[in-house]
Amino acid sequence: MDEVAAAIADPIRREILEMLRGTRYTAGAIAARFPISRPAISRHLRVLRDSGLVRDELVGRQRYYALDTTPLRELRTWLAALDEPAAWEHRLDALATEVHRTRRERRSTTARAPQGPPSSGAPETIDNKENSA
Helix, strand or coil: CHHHHHHHCCHHHHHHHHHHCCCEEEHHHHHHCCCCCHHHHHHHHHHHHHHCCEEEEEECCEEEEEECCCCHHHHHHHHHHHHCCCHHHHHHHHHHHHHHHHHHHHHHHHHHCCCCCCCCCCCCCCCCHHHHC
16 A cells, blocks of 8 residues: 555656556657656656556557556555544434434424313312311
8 A cells, every 4th residue: 555655646657647547558658748758757657567556568569558446445445444434423423313313202292292181261279178168
């Protein structure tokens, strides 16, 4: 993973990888697109090849370079793990959900609860033994 991260750290190498996406080129064709020397492009291609991001194929007298994204999987997995919320964040989310659900249930229970016996219109009287004597 360190070799892959080091390889993609350079903007020239990232641009070469983008060029090779979906197609293949010779070293000369790659070098023609950059304002740097052919030996510099060769060094960039060697770094990309050593990291596994680029594979080369000899066809006649021409060497073609193509993108290989397999080494990016480990880096992608590591980055995805960093992007996931921590375990305590999941627990806080679960707590917030439970609080919301409980409040909703209380509101619906209160709305459905019986309000007591219907009023007959007459005021209620309280029997008090002291008053009836």
